[in-house]
Amino acid sequence: MSAFFHSSESDVHIEVGEYQEFPKSECAAVESSPKPKLRHLSVVLLSFGVLCVLQAILNITLRLAVGEPTTKGEKQEISCPQDWMMFGSSCYYISSQRSNWDNSRQDCLQREADLVIINSKVEQAFLTGFTMAAWVGMTDREEEGSWMWVDGTPVNKDRLQWAKGQPDGAFGGEDCGDLRAMINFTGLNDYNCLARSRWICEKKSRVA
Ligand SMILES: [Ca+2]
Ligand SMILES: [Ca+2]
Known part of the structure; x- marks a missing residue:
């Protein structure tokens, strides 16, 4: 051990x-x-x-x-009334009813607007196609062949697109302008002021 x-x-x-x-x-x-x-x-x-x-x-x-x-929050925003479309700085109303050119214009004035003045091809392109035909704020009543907008400015015929062969002063004179969007007939056209058609109103968009 x-x-x-x-x-x-x-x-x-x-x-x-x-x-x-x-x-x-x-x-x-x-x-x-x-x-x-x-x-x-x-x-x-x-x-x-x-x-x-x-x-x-x-x-x-x-x-x-x-x-x-x-x-950003304080930035002012433009707006259009209900049932109006906004494009650029304008608001557009396209009627569902039909009427002659003068009554159509009266309706626009009551809406604090006027029949549309088409200033450019871009504006024309935007408005084309909502309806087959609609009155616009263009007339040559004062002087045949001298197309004027409702604000008194002359229509620049070359700047805009006219329907084929228009204006033609058909049926003894057509002094009011409309915008067409039909097959083989698209663009501005002169038409009988008493014809019934839909119409387009325009006014500046508001600052909300
Ligand atoms: Ca315009
Ligand atoms: Ca015509």
Whole structure:
């Protein structure tokens, strides 16, 4: 028994001796490591700081470029009455009823508008196709062949599209203008003022 204890004691002693010999060089390496780690951390923090500053500058620049969000809410918006269509800075009403040119114009005036004045091919293109035929604010009653808009300005015949062969002054004179959208007959046309047709009113869109 005593021999056993003795031998084990010597084993423990050897083991302790081995632990004491734990390499000091490794501990020294661990102790010296925090320095580069700290440097690495500071580089990361600095980079993050620079990114935050760049982000802030970008935000300010974008806000200046886009404009303050508060002014957006104050921005004035144009609008048209219900059942009117908006195109450009105008509102348009296309009647569902039919009437002669003069009564059609009266209806527009009662709606605080007038029969449409077509200023451009773009406006004409927009208005074409809602109905096969509709009165527009154009007449040559004052002087045959001299087409005028209801606001007194002359019709620029070359700027707009006329239906094939129009104006033709057919049936002994057609002094009122309408807009057609029929097969092989699309564009402006002169027509008998007493004929019944739908009509198009126009007025400027309002600032709401
Ligand atoms: Ca117009
Ligand atoms: Ca005609």
